[in-house]
Amino acid sequence: MGGLYALFATGLTLIFGVMRLVNIGHGDLIVLAAFLGLAVVEATGIDPFLSLIIVVPVMAALGYGLQRGLFNLTLGRDILPPLLVSFGLSIIIQNLLLEIFSADSRKLQVGALETASIRLADNLAIGVLPLIVFLCAIAVILGLQVVFYRTTLGRAFRATSDDQQTAQLMGIDNRHLYGLAMAIALGVVAIAGIFLGVRTNFDPSIGPARLIYAFEAVIIGGLGSLWGTLAGGVVLGVAQSIGAKLDPGWQLLAGHLAFLAVLLIRPRGLFPRAYD
């Protein structure tokens, strides 16, 4: 579970980390990716995991376009305009999906893999699918880590995030850079969307409900920190499982409580990226 939350949250943390943009439409973008995956699978009959080859670039392109054509126009000193734009985007995506795919609740099929599990002990079994999701989350974050700390592009990202004006003086085109960051973020969103679609049903209106977990994972882990996001996702998932063991009614509550506890004890999250 934690792996999926971490995947949800990684895109969000990327966008916030580089652009200081809170993307309310994030949940709907995840659902959009799931529906794209569905469309690809239905059109070509390939395995949902293979559809990632198409969905990830499409979402990345969409992200670049969105950033250059929409969000860049709203970014400035004030944090409110981009927030409102992303809110509007959320509503537009929901209604477009409703118009195109109808309100039916859909799912991506991967056959026997969905119910396969590895037996560890008599009463302990790990589902293969959740394991794949978790490993994938780690791989994605590892990949991003490499991009951010080992490449010129990553240095440019970090520079822009730290001080946009100075970075511009050094010859970095921040509009293009923001576009790239959004593209990477939506690429991750695409992966999260496909995994969500494989795990459970989705319909056009389910996005906002997924957003809150992403937010919580980001905050628990510390804003802008990639490994923190993974840790946040895991903390959230584990807290929910423990809560559910005590009483099923406490499942989601326990997750929220863990979130509040972290906020109280370490208001900057577990692994804050930088003290600025």
Added chain:
Amino acid sequence: MKKTRIPSTKGLSRRTVMKAAGAAALASALPFPALAKERVIKLGYVSPQTGPLAPFAEADNFTFDMVKKAIGDGVQIGGKTHPVEIVVKDSQSNPNRAAEVAADLINGDKIDLMLVGNTPETTNPVGDQCEVNEVPCLSSLAPWQPWFFTRGGDPAKGFTWTYHYFWGLEDIIAVFLNMWDKVPTNKSVGGLFPNDGDGNAWGDAERGFPKPLAAKGYTLHDPGRYQNLSDDFSAQISAFKKDSCEIVTGVVIPPDWTTFWKQAKQQGFAPKAASIGKALLFPVAIEALGDAGNNLSSEIWWSPSHPFKSSLTGMSAGDLAGAYTAATGKQWTQPIGFAHSLFEVAVDTLKRTEDIGDRKSVLDALTKTKLDTVVGPIAWGSGPVKNVAKTPLVGGQWRLGGQFKYDLVITSNETATNIPVGGDMQPIA
């Protein structure tokens, strides 16, 4: 030239309009039956066309088209043909919005009769508006307890303006028990009840599942209320495994049921019967389970094999479902029959109304309804409360194969023996 022409054309056109209006007024006053236009009767219809409840409203346009065709020029009331207009508003699956558009229909469109269905989230706010504004309201597609008690209904007094037909919790419990009796199990039942209106009603110690199940020798294991859109059901699954449950029941939203069922398979929990409300209503939800949905069971309120005919079009239930598939290319769903029946009752009521235009007279005709519809006979008076009429409920299983990926087969009809069964109850493999 130009300057003079423009005002003159304006003046002319205004004059022509006035003339035409005068002629129209004259014409309507003349006693020619062919020209006489009777008052247009307006039916208000509130429906969740967008939002999470939208699957219920998917058949809306199909229903309207069919009803409009059946009504044609209008409805004969007291020897006169009144044209009928259906005014539709979207509730956006939001109870507050539903109340708002209902008030619009009542005060703005001045409707004669309100029709509403599709879950208590739609029927209740609309019903409340009608009760306050004294407009007759006909509703369905919500179990009667959440419709009646949630609105603060007093069984001794009932409501004045709102009338409802559907089944109740007692029926669904009876149907589920009948289905389970056909499968040899250890009678240990696991319950999945979310913390929402339905979940609390189903799990309620007094009015819900626990008592009737105990009376029939079943033990219900209820791990407690969970939140909708949970992503992890391992706690419930391990509790059910510990209590060696062989039956699962509950009222679960579709995404949660998919999560639960997949996880149950992963954890090696394989009950012999699973009867779930809400989640298994629509074919798309069961298709989402892949092949793992075979033999899951659910309540059935309407199906193409129900032996009833539409009073409006004369079509059988099977014809109606067939027409839907032909028109949309989609598999039939249960709300189709009930959406159609709302208009059957509405038209029948209008025909019997003595003084059309008087809301009391419409209400009077509505309460005296005795009509055989495509969902069964509807007549108020013998129901659990005066505003509720009950329609038959049976149970069935989703089976792989057939015309669509999954077909809903009626496997238990003890509660309504006139509805034929389509197969035997089978344990989940």
